[in-house]
Amino acid sequence: MDSNLKKFNRNIEILAPAGSYEGMKAAMNAGCDAVYIGGSSFGARAYANNLDEDTLLRAIDEAHIRNKKLYLTVNTLVKEDERLEKLEHFLDRFYERGLDAVIVQDLGVLHYIHKNFPHLPIHASTQMTLTMAEGANLLKDYNVTRIVTSRELSFKEIRTIRDNTDLEIETFVHGALCYSYSGQCLMSSMIGGRSGNRGRCAQPCRMSYQFYSENKRISKGDETYLLSPKDINTVAFIPELIEAGVDSFKIEGRMKRPEYAAAVTSIYRKYVDYYLEYGKEKYQDIVRSDVFNQDMMDLMDIYNRGGFSGGYGKTYNGKKMMSMTRPNHSGVYVGDVVKVEKGQVKIDLKENINSQDVLEIRDGEDKGYEFTSKDPMDAGRILTANTGKAKLKVDLKVYRTKNNSLLDKISKEYIDQDVKQAINGSLYAKSGERLELTISSNNISVTSYQDMVQEATKQPMTKEKLLAPIMKTGESPYYFEKLDVQMGDNIFVPVSWLNEIRREAIELLQENVMDRYRRDLKKDQKEGNITLGHELNKPMGLCVTIQTREQFRAALEVPEVDGIYVSYDMMVYKDILPMAEETVNGGKDFYLVLPYICRLPEYERLNKELPSIIADDNIKGFIVKNMEEVALVTSLTKDKPKEIILNYNMYVYNKEAYEFWREKGITHYSAPVELNYGELKTLGIKDCDMVVYGHQPVMVSAQCLYASTSGCIKQKGVISHNGHLVDRISKKFFVQTNCDSCYNIIYNGQSLSLLKQVSEVKELDPRNIRLDFTFETEDESKKVIKAFADAYIHNKNTSLGMADKTEYTSGHFKRGIE
Template identity: 45%
Template sequence: MNDRKIELLAPAGSFDGMKSAIHAGADAVYIGGLLFGARAYANNLDTEGMKRAIDYAHIHGRKLYLTVNTLLKNNELNNKLFDYLNIYYEHGLDAVIVQDIGVFQFIKANFPKLAIHASTQMTICGVEGARMLKDMGASRVVTARELSLHEIKEIHNQVDIEIESFVHGALCYCYSGQCLLSSFIGGRSGNRGRCAQPCRLPYKVMKDNKQINSTNETYVLSPKDMCTVDLIPDMVEAGIDSFKIEGRMKKPEYAAGVVRIYRKYIDHYLINGRKGYQVLNSDKKELEDIFNRCGFNQGYYKEHNARNMITLKEPVKRARNEVLNKELEEYQVLEPKEKINGSLTLSTGRPARLVVKYGNVEAEAWGNTVENANKQPMDKERIYKQITKTGSTPFEFEEVDIQMDDNIFIPVQSINELRRNALEVLQNKILKQYRREDAFLRKTDYINRNIELKGKPVITSFNVYIEKESYLTEVLKFREVQTVYIDVNMLEKPIDYYINLCHQAGKKCFLSLPHIFRNTKKISSFNYQDLINEKLDGFLIKNYEEFDYLKSLYDKKELVLDYNVYTFNQMSHSFWMDNHISYDTAPVELNYKELLERGVKESELIVYGYLPVMVSAQCVHKTIEGCDKNSTKLFLKDRMNKQFFVRNHCKYCYNVIYNCQPLVLLDYEKEICSIKPKSLRLNFTIEDTKDISAIIRKYIDSFIYHKSVKNDFEDFTRGHFRRGIE
C-alpha cells in the first residue's frame, strides 16, 4: 500500500460544478471569482458565492483554490487586488493560483499565510524554474503541460516543492502563457482570461504558395483532449502530487464524471500498487462519452509531439449519452454527509446536554430542563430517532450515546432545537479553524517606481534582434545601432565569429536564448564556455529557467528580459530589476497610457517586427510533412486569407508561429519619445534581407533625427499601442 497522499484537483466553473466535483471524490477544486481569472467567461462566483463555496469545501474536508492567474495592469494591482483577495483570505481560502510575478510578490507581502501555486501560465519547464519559485515562496508549481514524466521526475528529485500537473482535458497548442494569437488578431488576450481559441479553427498549410495539407485535415492547431487514466502509476511514481483536471468552462456533469473515474483508479493504485492495475474499457468509454475532441491522447508525458495528438479533422458532435448524463446530474443534487458522533445526557431536573464530535472538533449545546413524566415517559428509541434527524445539514450521526433517567419528559421541539444548536456550533467551530484576521495592506517600494519623466526625451540609438545570419551585415552598417541580439537558433559558426563582427563595428553582442529551456543538457551541449565567453556582452532571456541558470553571471554580463517574461505592472518590473536584470522589455499588450502609467524608463520598447504569437512543442512541419530535422518555411492561411509564418527550431525542438503582420510604430515617434523608454528595438525574423537596411533607416531618421518619414508599409499592425486589451 502506498502511503503517499495524491490530491485529485477538479475544475469548478460554478457552485454546482464545485458540489459535483466534491461529491464525486475530488480532494480540492479550483475556481474563479469575478476578477483576475483565466476563464473570464465561466460562470464565476460572486463574493457571497465564493465564501459559501469555501465553507462548503471545508465542511467536507476539501480545499478550494482561487484562480488569480492573469496578468494585472498597474491600477488593478495597486487599487483592486487587496480588497478582492482580503475577503477570501480572512474567510479561509486555501491557496491562490498565480501567473503574474508582481501579483506573486504582492500576495506574499500582504497575505503571508496564503499558499501560492505557480500557474502553468508561468511556463515552468524544468528544475531551474521550479527552484526559483520555491526560493521565492511558492508552495506548489503547476508544470507546463508539455513536460515528460522524466522531466517531472527531475523536478521532484531536485526541488522540494509540490508538483501539480494536468492529467485530463483540453490541451492548448501553445505553451500556456506564450500565446498572443487571440490577442493580436482580435484583442481578446489569453493572458487576461479572454482567449477566443483561434487555434480551434481550420488553417491551410502553405508551402511555396501551395496548400500541402489535405482539405479534410485543416485543424492543424487543435489538439485532441488528454486522458491519462492508464498512466496513473507512472505519474504518481514520477512525483506528481496533484492530479489536475481541466474544464472550468464545462458543465458540472463533466467534472463529476471525470473525477469519479480518476478517484477510482488513483485509490486502486494507492491501495494495490501496480499489481493488477488495469483500466476497464467501460470506464474509458464513459470518459469518451463525457467529452472528447476526436478521441484522446496521453498528453506529452511519453512523447514530445506527434501527429496523432492533433485532431486534424473537424470535430464531429457526438451523440449525447442521456443515461450517463442523467446519472451525473445527480451529483449536483446529492448532499454528502460527514460522519459525526454524539453524546446526549437527559437527567431529571437538569438542562438537556448534547455533545457532538467531528474529528478533533467538539461542540456542546444545552437545552431545556428535563422534567418528570406526568403520563407517558419518553423512550430511548423515540429520542434516538429524533436527535439523529440531521435534515439538510452536512452531517449525519454515526453513533449517539444516550444517557437518560427513567420516567422523563422533554418536548420533541426541545430535542430538535438542541440538535440544531449543537450542529450549528459544530459547523462554526469547524469553519473557525480556517478563518484569518491578520491581513492588512503593506505599502511597498514597488508602487511608484519607474514613473518619473523629467528632461527632454531623446533617442540616440537602437537595438536590433535578428534570427538570420544574412541580416547581420545589413545591421552592422548603421552606427546608430548599439546592441545586436543574436538568436541562438541561427548560429552556424562559433560564437566568437559573431561577437567579433559586432565589436569591430562598435556594437554590443548579446545572445538571445531559446524561447523554451526544456533541458539544461541541450544548452550545455551548445557549450557552456560560449555562454560565459568573456567577449559576449549579455543575454536576452525568455523564461525563468534561463534566468536561474545564468543569474550568477549578472556581474559579468548584462541580463535582459524579453517581453514574453511578462512585466505588466511596476511590481513585476521591480522584482526583476531587484534581481539584477539590466532592463526588461515592455509588454506588447499594454497601450500607450498603460505604458506611461507603468513606466518604461528601465524598459526596452519593441517598435518593429513580426512578433511570435505561438510557441509550441508541436510542430506543423512534422504533423503535415514528417520530421526530417530541417527547418522549413511554412505559412498558415486562415479563413480571412491572412498568412502566419511558421518556423520549426529543430535544435531545441520547438515551433514558432509569427503574426501575419509586422508591428510598425513608425507613426508614433512623439508619443513613444514622450514616455522615455530606455531603448527601442527592431525585431527582424522573416523579412527579406534586401529590405532590412531600408527599415532601419526609416526608424533612425524618424526617432533619432526627427525627420518626416513616410510609412509606406502596405500591410502592418500597430499592435496594442493604441487599442490595448481588456
C-alpha cells in the same frame, strides 16, 4: 500493498473545475478534494459563469464544511492603470474568510499578494510556463507553495522537478489542451484584441487553416483544424503520474456544465483510490477490464474531440494528439447508415442507445442531420429514423453527441442531492444532570447542552427514542456515522430538547470548522512601498535582434546600431564568440537571445555551453524568455556579472512586476507588446527595450505542423522558415520549425512597424527601440535599420521602401487589448 507503492502513498488531490456554484457542489459530491473557481474579476475565464462576492464567500464556507479546499483564479495579467489596489479590495474578504489559495500568472500580482496577504498560499499558474524546478524555486520566497506545470512535460521531466523542489506539483490530467505553451500565445490577442493572458481567448486554435510549405499546400482538405489538439485523458497513466511526483490532479473545464465536472471527477477519484489501495499490478489488470472500458466510454460521451490523447507524458507530439477534422465535441460512434429511403434512414447500431439521446448523421466536417432517439435500443438492431428532406447516403457514420441516460444518472447521483459529511456523536442523558451532546468531525469537537434531565413520571425513554430525533440531521451537511448513548434507567427527555440540542451542536460544529480558516487581514498585513524605476540619462538606443548571418552583417554595417541581439537557437555554437568579437570591434554591444522554452535537454545544453560564453568579455548580456533561463544565467554569472534583459513574453505589466524583478537583481526589461500607448505611458518604460519592428510570435508550440500533416522532416540542425498557415479569411501566419529542439513558432504574417509613431514612442522614452528580424534578407534588413535610424535618430521622414512587404501593422500600440 505493492511494495513499490509505499514510496508514493501520499494524499493525491483531485482538483476539479467549478464554473458555477452548482458545478462546485457537483464536483464535491463526486469526490474531489478541491475546486478552482473564478470570481468577478482577475480570472482567466472571463466568460464563465463566475461567482459574485457573496456567493464566493458562501462557496468558501461550503468547501470547508465539506472538508474540501477552494482555490481562486487570479491568473490574468493586470495593467498598471487598473491599479492593484483594486485587487486588495477584491481579495480582502475572501482572505479573511479563509480562502485556501490563489492561482496567479502575473509576477506583479504575485508580489502584491505576498506583500499584502502574507498568509495566503499562492499557486504558480501554468500560464507562467514553468518547465523545471530551477525556475519554480525562484518563487519560493513569495509564499508560492505549488506550481502548475506546463502541460507539455513528460513524466520524466515532472519526476526531475519533484527531485529538485519541495513545492507541491499540480498537473493537468484531463480536458482541453492548448496548441501553444500556456502563457506563450498571443494569437487571439493579435487577431481580435481578445487576450488569452486576460481571460478572453477567442480560441483561434479551434479555427480552420491550411498549411503551405514552399508555397505548396501540404495539409489535407478534410483536415483543416490544424491547431486543434484532442482533449487529454490520463486515467490509464495514473500510476505514472503519481510515481512522477504529482500531488494534484487538475481537471480542465470551468466553461463546461456541472455534469462534466461531476462525471470526470468521479472517475478520477475512483481510479486514483484504486491504485493507492491495490498498487500498480492490479491497476494494470483493471485497465484491461470491461468496467474500465465502460468508464472510458462515459468520458467520451461527456466530452471528447475526436477521441482522447494521453497528453505529453509519454508522447512528445504528433498527429495522434490532434483533432483536425472537428474542433468541438465529437460524440461517440454508435452506428452506420445502411439504407436510405424517402424521408427515412436505416441505421445499424454498434452501441446501445437510450431514450432522448441526441444522434448525428455526419458527412465529413458537416453535421448532416441531427435527431433525438425516442426509445432505447440495443447494439445489433436496426434503428429507423425520420430524416425529412435531408440529403443523406449509405455508409455515413452516426454519432451520439448527448447521452441522456448518462446525464440523468450523473444528475441524480451528484447534482440533485448532496453527499453529506460523516460525524461521530456522544449523547449523555442521566437524571439530575444536564443533557449533553458532543459531536466531532475532522479533529474538531463541540458540545451542546440542555436543561437537567428529569426522572420519568410515566413511561421512561428508550435508547431508540433518544436516538431517533438526534439522527435526523435533515438538510444539514452531516450524517451520523456513529452515535454513542450514555443514559440513565428511568429518564424522560422532551423531543423538542433533542431536536434543539442537535441543531445547536451542528451549528456550533459548522462555526468551529469555519473559524479554523478565518484570518485577520489588519493583523497579518505588512507595510511596503513600490520603488519606481530609476531615471536613465543616456539617449535612447537602437538594438537589433537577428536570426541569420545575413541579418548580422546588415546590423554591423549600420553605424547607428548600438546593440545586436543574436538568437542562440539560430547560430552554431562555435560561431558565437567570433561574432561577439566582430560586434565589439564594430563598436556595438553583443547579447545572446536564449530560447523561448527551456526544458531539460535545452537546460543541460545551455549549462554546458554558456560558461565559456560568459567568460568572454565581449558578451554584454543575455535576453531571457523564461524563469528557467533567469535561474541558470543568474547562477552562472555570479562571479562574472552580465546584464540580463527580460524579453516581452515575461509580461512586465505593472510596477509591482518591476519590483519583483529588482529583488532578483534584474533592472532591464522589454515593454509588453499587448499594451497600447496610454497604458505604456502609465506603466513607464524607461527601463525597457521597446519592439518597434518585426513579425511577432503568436504561438510557441511543442507540436509540429509538418509532423501532423506531411510527416516529420527530420532535419536536425535546421531552422525552417518556409512554411505558413492561411486562415479562413486568407490571413497568413509564418511558421518557423526548430528541428533541434523540436518546436514550432508561429508568427503574425503582418510585421509590426511603428515607423509612423516616432513622436509617441519618443515620448514614452524607452531605453532602446528594438528591431526584430526573422525572415528578412540582408538587403531588407539593412533598409529597415536605416529607415528606423533616419526616423528615430536623425528625425527624418522616411518609409521602409520594401515593395514586397506592403502589409504592416501598428499592433496594439493604438488599440490595446480587452
